[in-house]
Amino acid sequence: MPPTPDATVPGAAVPDRGRADACPGALRLHTADDGALARVRIPGGLLTVRQALALADAADALGDGDLETTSRGNVQLRGLASDCGRELADRLRAVGLLPSETHERVRNIVASPLAGLDRAGFADMRAWVRELDGRLCASAWAAGLSGKFLFALDDGRGDVAALDADVTLIAGPGGTALLRLGRAPVARPVPAGRAVDAVLAAARGFLDALRAHGRKAWHLREVPDLLPDLLAGLPGLPGLPGLPDAPDLPDAPAGVVPLPPVGGAHPEVGVVPGGLSVGMRFGRVGSDQWRTLADAAEGELRLTPWRGAVLPGAPPGRLPALAAAGFRTEPGSPWARATACTGLPGCARSVADVRADAARALDVMSGAGLPVHWSGCERRCGHPAGRWVDVLATGQGYRVTVTDGTSGVKSGETSDVTSHLTTHPTSHLTSGVTNVTNDVTNEEMAEAVAEARRTTK
CATH class of the missing domain: 3.30.413 (Sulfite Reductase Hemoprotein; domain 1)
Structure with a gap:
């Protein structure tokens, strides 16, 4: 069955984490009423056209011909045969969508989809996405993270910083950043060149603290009482004090700052700075629609956590074909959000x-x-x-x-x-x-x- 949702009410019992989480992946398929389901992680939502077309081909050959985008910018294939796992893995591996079989479910990274295309942020997040993804896959300890653990890389506009990630990195000027853990109301400045170090140290510290205290949790927000101890010094990143998960800033350790505003606007559909943005009804499209999306792209697609896609460099003249294919291209529609x-x-x-x-x-x-x-x-x-x-x-x-x-x-x-x-x-x-x-x-x-x-x- 799909994983149990998290407890969200303060003081509510934390869900039982004594079992391994059942979050599906590209290798661990979930059995649904309409067949097996595979979830392919797409770090930062970044897809090449070749990769996008490979997903459409897999949906046609192995599934029901539809593709779903998720609230983390990943892609799901449905209606799969229960014995298709090996062929699906081979198809994904051939186009770079399965770089690690041991870590494929922990590659949950969202990033600001308009980063580098307009002047609203401080950085093009693609380099951070790729570095974080590569280092996660190369770190044996990272395989111990839940398939639900989420990293958010925000370019400073506050869009993905509002997605309630476990570890959020918010870009600042000159390569600096702010690091937020869970739902902490404060953040710790991170010097230039140490951004990915800080993210990995926080995730590893989370696992180490759980082990040290004999606790079970999938998310940082489930163990707010451990955060001060968990982040005191951030293992592997000396000199960065931890972040409290408490609203009383006067009690915060030296060096932390109030969290900047989050909840910045995510891409509206239509023409956006540096390209096009389209929406998908409930995130689900057929393979032919998906191929139309890939054909409209200029080498790269960026899937968004809001069940849409940004096409950097695509000219406005391609919008009519996308609209005709069933994508949302007009802003202000009730279907938005x-x-x-x-x-x-x-x-x-x-x-x-x-x-x-x-x-x-x-x-x-x-x-x-x-x-x-x-x-x-x-x-x-x-x-x-x-x-x-x-x-x-x-x-x-x-x-x-x-x-x-x-x-x-x-x-x-x-x-x-x-x-x-x-x-x-x-x-x-x-x-x-x-x-x-x-x-x-x-x-x-x-x-x-x-x-x-x-x-x-």
Whole structure:
């Protein structure tokens, strides 16, 4: 089964980490209702055109012909035969997408997709991505990280710094950086030339501290009490004091600074500085669409953690072909920042065909707003970080709630409607403030979600 979601409410019990995490990879396939699933790590979302085409070929030859991008800029292939692992590995290895069989699941690196293309950041993050990826794969200890452990390399604009990574590096002027661990409200300056050293030292220190204290955890945020001890001196990087995970800056050790603002705007679709940006509905496209995307690229694609792609150097004249292929190219669409889990029929845990229901609502909705995520069960797989509209299938309908995803605190703004949107008996919408007993239209469901998106800043 897919990995258990993390506890997010302060004080809630930490999930049992006594077992190895079941996060899928390119070699460890996950058995889903629609066949086996492979998750191919794409550090920094960086793909060459050759690699992108190889993924499309693998989807056609081994899977259902579709490709999914994830909230970490990785790629999933679905509908695979259970015995295709060796052929898939050979295909990925041939194009450089499987540099290490022992470390392939820990190559979870997100990076600012517009880095180096505009003037909003301090650095082109590709060099840091490649150095970190190479050194992770070369470090025997790194294989002990969970397949969920996330590194974020932010060019200073604050976009991927808001993704709740375990280790976040925020670029500064002159090659300097700030290092943030977990959800710490402070960061430690890192001198020029030591950025990747600091990231690796923090990750190794996390594993060492768990071992020393006999603890089990997949994420830094699960062990906030260990952070002061964990990061005191940062093993392997002498002279950098640790980061506290506490809001009281007066108690912070010398040398740390307040965390700069995070949550900077991620790429809007359309023409962007230095290229093009497109979105994918729920991150899923067919292999022919994927090949159209590769054909529009100028040698490189950058997959984003927001289920889109940036094409550096691609001219505006290629947008019409991308739009015709089904990619989102117009800004301000209700589909912007709208996501959904797999739902029925691909996931046995789901109680609704959430993607079909969500698509019907989004197609008649106007405007964008807060991120919105449809979930087929309480696990809420793939939900956004930060503040978002939670549309949860309950078995009797959907509950619509504005949620602070980092703390689990509900804002109290809920929208309650009962709706039958498809022929599936559980595909209808409910919540807990006002129950409408009659069937409602797609427009009414859309309004319930749109109201939650626009009334909460």
